[in-house]
Amino acid sequence: MRPTENIKQMLKNLNFEADGQVHKRILDEALAAQAKTIAPAQPRAGVWRIIMKSRIMRYTAAAVVMIAAAASVIMMDKVVPVANALEQTMKAFDGLRFVHITLKNGKSEPREFWVKFDEREQVKSFRAYASDDPPSDGPKVFLWNDGKLSVWIKKDNKVITIHDTVRNLELLKLVKKCDPRTIVKELYQLESEGKVMITTSTPISKSQPLIITAKFLRLSNDPGREIVLYADQTTMLVNCATMKDPKEQYTVEFSDYNMAVDANFFTLNEVPRDADTFDLTRLGLKQDELGDNEVAVELARQFVQAIVDKDYKKVNKLCGGMFSDNYYSEQEKFKYRKIIRFEEPTVLDVTQQRMISVPCVAVANYGGGELILRTHILVGPAIRDEPNKTWIVLNGGRNNDKVEIIKDPTDITTTFMRNINAKLASLDINKSTAEDVTKVLGEPWAYRTQGKDLERNDLPEAYTIAYPGGFIINIYKDQVVQWGVQWLPGYVIPGFVLADSIQIGTTLDDVFKKLGPPAKKVDGFGDKSNKIMYEDNLIYANMNSNERKGFCFYTLNSNGEKIRIYLDDDVLYQNLRAAKGLCMYGKISNGKRIRILAKDNKVVSLFEYRTEPIKDIK
């Protein structure tokens, strides 16, 4: 052995040893020092499997896997706080109040968020921008404040405010998913549960980011997923994250940490003043703790009571703000006067939207009289699947098919209708005035026009006199135009009969047997394609019935203007306005012009129409 090698060997054999007492003293003090550094209440982070990327690791990968399975392994490369990489980034997020998040390459919209956090690290506000979500909707600006989401749809110049909706929660979920602090905390938690494996790489140059790679293991809900965080080595704040899973890969960039922003940043003050605003948080009725049936009945009760109280603003609110405040006061065919009771609701799943029908028994003005009706008020959630649903009235019972007259409190209807033919026999339709009619038939229940009640001493040129049982008389320039009845569902009162046997409910076949078959049939008259059509294209925008001999039909032109056109007698207008099964027919029989509206082959409206033109009284 060479002298130098000999010396080396001697050095290697060099040994000093302290005695047992010295070892014990040193070790006891070391253990005491160690014990002091471990806070007793501090939870441990669980198993850290942090494997530093290094050249050594490439050759010891197999061994690492084996040991990692048994316990956990720490591989050391350079001076790197491996176990604390996530902890340090979490610590760096202490006091985080603001961050700008940008999504790249992903499918999710919106892709840009500015997020404000409160002191409890919860999202307090965020502003987001979507370029085209969904396609065709155009750019949108989202503003979220304490659970309330406002969406400015630029294309429609419309702002919709919603609360606790699915869309609302989806956006909040997306923000949380992209919140850098949440990402780091979740990885920390998952790693402690052994559901992800963390590897950390620290470049020597401080200008290069610390790279933390999290691979989701089989135990996790997303095996195969990978998240790579890039953190600034000086601040330990995450500046970028790449998310890879089998379905999607995207990058999230984080910037402007704790940047001071203007107080108006989290308001939609840029929205034009003329924008339409719909605040759904103030409409309808929140479900809260109520069950579906309970909220449905409560909503129906509030709705009907609001009509009784003539509080049409509330009516509109409960209807989801879909109508003008005066809609119900003007358009309803009957008016609730007093609630009697609500009956067992029925759940309807006829569409994808869950709806509930609430039977309401109430005293109402209907057909000019006061009756006890059973209507069915249809209610449903304004937006599907939201956790705390806002319920709105979808149909306030104005659907005639659902209306039942269950009792006539005065029995005047049946009495009136029982004698109607005899009373009318004393009147000549071509010569009678409004005063003549009321002298014979008695004081009417109402004078009405276009759904509105009128004062007797302030009547317009054209109006309707309403009697019990749906019997009405149309007046124009103080002269009778027609009289007759309309079908009231569930309310069959024999009374008004024309041509000896034609009444409400008579089949069209029986009508033709009695009156003779129509000379001509016209199909689809007045449908949307041909708008207002008549054989000679004559349109009568006023009641100058001298120009035609037929009977009157109301329709709307393309401008929504209500006009009247006169139909020929002895022609069957079937599938009227493209409504299948709806027919209109007029025929003069024994000097009386009979006008029939039939639905599904049965008479639902029966009138005697004057045969002589209206006299133009000046």
Added chain:
Amino acid sequence: MEDRLLLWRFKQGSAEALKRIYIKYSRDMFTLATAMVRQSSTAEDIVHDVIVKFAQSGRTIKINGNLKSFLMTSVANRARDIMRRHARNDAMLCTKANEFKELAQVTFKDERLDQLTQSLGQLPYEQQEVILLHVRGGLRFKDIALCQGVTNDTVRSRYRYGLQKLRSLMENEVSK
């Protein structure tokens, strides 16, 4: 691999891991410390300081290289601090040298080893440190360079010159 597991458990707060680390490396630490300061009580203080500080570092400890290198470097750093402090007091240094001589005479029954430690003490401190850390501590030159705050080449030079001088001293001792 065992060191990594031990270190991980130590960072998790395991007292057992700390015990095992101490038992495993205490002899190396004592030998290195004693060889450097040539006084048993000071060597004990060095090892005590190093291991207590190591225990206190807990989860925040940063390890550069392997565990043994870390502990050896820590001992060398601590010994250097002490030697520099003692160097200000020549009298004290002299006393320590005498103590070391006594200790060495007691500890080493092997005459050659005794001669080696005597010769080692005559080398410049930086050269002793490089030789002990590299040969006895098993540290790589680059790790020693980091420890001493010098370049790799300087460490290699110190090692080469140190060994040459040590051989020369031992040969002279033999020829006497």
